[in-house]
Amino acid sequence: MRDNKYDILFEPVRIGPHIAKNRFYQVPHCNGGGYRDPSAAAAMRGIKSEGGWGVIFTEQTEMHHTSEITPFIELRLWEDKDIPGLRRMSDAMKVHGALAGIQLAYSGINGPNFYTKEVPLAPSALPIRTFTNDPVQARALDKQDIKNLRRWFVNAAKRSKIAGFDLICLYGAHGFGIFQHFLSRATNQRTDEYGGSLENRSRFAREVVEDIKEAVGDTTAITMRVSLDETIGELGFSNAEVREFVEMNANLPDLWDLAQGTWEDCSGPSRFKEEGAQEILVKGIRELSSKPVVGVGRFTSPDVMARMVRQGVLDFIGCARPSIADPFLPKKIEEGRIEDIRECIGCNICITGDMTMSISRCTQNPTFMEEWRKGWHPERMNAKGDSNTVLVVGAGPAGLEATRALSLRGYDVTLAEATTTLGGRVARERLLPGLSAWGRVVDYRQYQISQRTNVETYFDSRLTAEDVLGFGFEHVAIATGSHWRRDGVARQHVVPMPIDPSMTVWTPDDIMAKVHPENLSGKTVVVYDDDHYYMGGVMAEVMAKAGAKVILVTSSAYVSDWTRNTLEQGAIHVRLDDLGVDIRLNRGVTAIRAGEVETNCVYTGKRSAIGCDAVLMVASRTSEDQLFNDLIARQGDWPDAGIKSVKIIGDAAAPAPIAWATYAGHRYARELDTPDIGDDLPFRREVTQLEPA
Ligand SMILES: Cc1cc2nc3c(=O)[nH]c(=O)nc-3n(C[C@H](O)[C@H](O)[C@H](O)COP(=O)(O)O)c2cc1C
Ligand code: SF4
Incomplete structure (x- = not known):
């Protein structure tokens, strides 16, 4: 049971016409699934519902085709045929009682580009600000364009309602949303009633919120997401202006969603920002409005979360990355399983996916965006197969994850590590500047393994093929890692380079x-x-x-x-x-x-x-693959030794970032004795025909 000092996190909170069951709020985050098949993302959000989140949002969802932002990949809701896929998404979010939210975005000056062939529309005619840095300028919105935009938002809001969403978030943060482009003097240099004073720069946001409230406000809450500080120089939408904006429009949305920074200058999520780093920017904003406030800050500690609420800094604890690293974060706090929380390390590997049109992955959570696979539940493992014993050689990220997952499946696992510590290269890297959170990869798994009775760990065990053949384990996973090359072989120089021995x-x-x-x-x-x-x-x-x-x-x-x-x-x-x-x-x-x-x-x-x-x-x-190669050379001896399989995983197979290693370890464990991982996309089969908007 949970510690009562965390009760405050489980209080219900009203957002417009809805009540969230607790204060855990999964803020919008992309996942690389995109619009082509939202089933994988729906399965992922469904798991978060099971994990206890009170509010779950989609990623940014383009509401009109002129705002598409390929190569970033996200959802879209710009025609009726997009509704059924999103209906499956909201259904999945609500299964365990979460409120379902959709984030509507019009990317404007940060949007259309070389890929999409659209002309970007923005408050002022300025060069576009995308990552792709295309040599393209935006066309300034004229009055008719503004009317169109307002209409498109209303249409998207109506479709959101039909698709079953309880909340609509209007995106005005991170440099992406058109609302931010109007609010910021850097991107809004208009001289009409939409430019100049903050009152004027807020006009577009006010009009859209009022339009949407009129259209769907009786059933749907409207939230407004802005960056607490645009961090793009003097003309940027500063923290002082954000406060003025909230005060001026205190009761405009049903909730204020306060994020940070812009993608362009990379001032948003970062491994260098400590938990709750946004506190200084958000403090005091709650007093400016009677509406609830959600903020972010790589929250994983329930003590920090409870303090944020108790001290009146936030009403909701917003999480993107912590919810990816551990979709069961709220449930674990509720059940008093704090030690079981799998904390985000801040590596931002998850972000690289949606920015490159590929499915995102997470260093800590190997099942992220794999939830649709048969049996790939993040917390529950498939039962073990016919075999009983596995030897895992090497206690780096791949070996530790394999050991954790195999032991959950019920195998008797022996983990043999050549050194005196767990973690492999991560044990050393965590001591380097800016990388201390890397240690969470080891700490989480070390604790999980320590709770299992079917794992035996041996240190100082540098094994030979002869040793392994003598042990009699049925399966052997070689996770012996890698080391850095000294000979200069690299992608620029594929053979050893000439090196003067005096250097x-x-x-x-x-x-x-x-x-x-x-x-x-x-x-x-x-x-x-x-x-x-x-x-x-x-x-x-x-x-x-x-x-x-x-x-x-x-x-x-x-x-x-x-x-x-x-x-x-x-x-x-x-x-x-x-x-x-x-x-x-x-x-x-x-x-x-x-x-x-x-x-x-x-x-x-x-x-x-x-x-x-x-x-x-x-x-x-x-790769450190000598032991594997020696065992392959002795394959003829495996049957007598009782060995059924020897597999090489992680860096030992091919060096790559840590996320690849934890995934390889997990996949090895899931698939042992169960090679057919299958395709279990329940949402794809349940296409519902809905009324057009
Ligand atoms: C993979 C990823 C994708 C994101 N996509 C969006 C998005 O679509 N819309 C948005 O408003 N913010 C997006 N964000 C920003 C998050 O909502 C959040 O503000 C930020 O990650 C800081 O919160 P955290 O420390 O809990 O991760 C994204 C963040 C991540 C990690
Ligand atoms: S551990 Fe890395 S990949 Fe996973 S959520 Fe955190 S930042 Fe993203």
């Missing part, structure tokens, strides 16, 4: 083992990043903090974020700029000579040298 060449493994001198002042270190994820930026930071002059050479166009879709460019640039790191983009390293590295432009091949004292090679990783 010091480190890898991230060396730095984590602290082989480098503590004080590097007076030294120049070239950090060569061909990995393109967090490690390049982190290594540059460690070297600079040790006093070195750091030159970060990367073959990517972005720093330490392969497509900038983990949204960390802003934070990483600030951190590296503050440390004086010299960043050279679009360059590879081709050779390491005495006292210098040779670099080339990835496009022209033109070479130039950079003088330095040491090179830190964040180039690529290589």
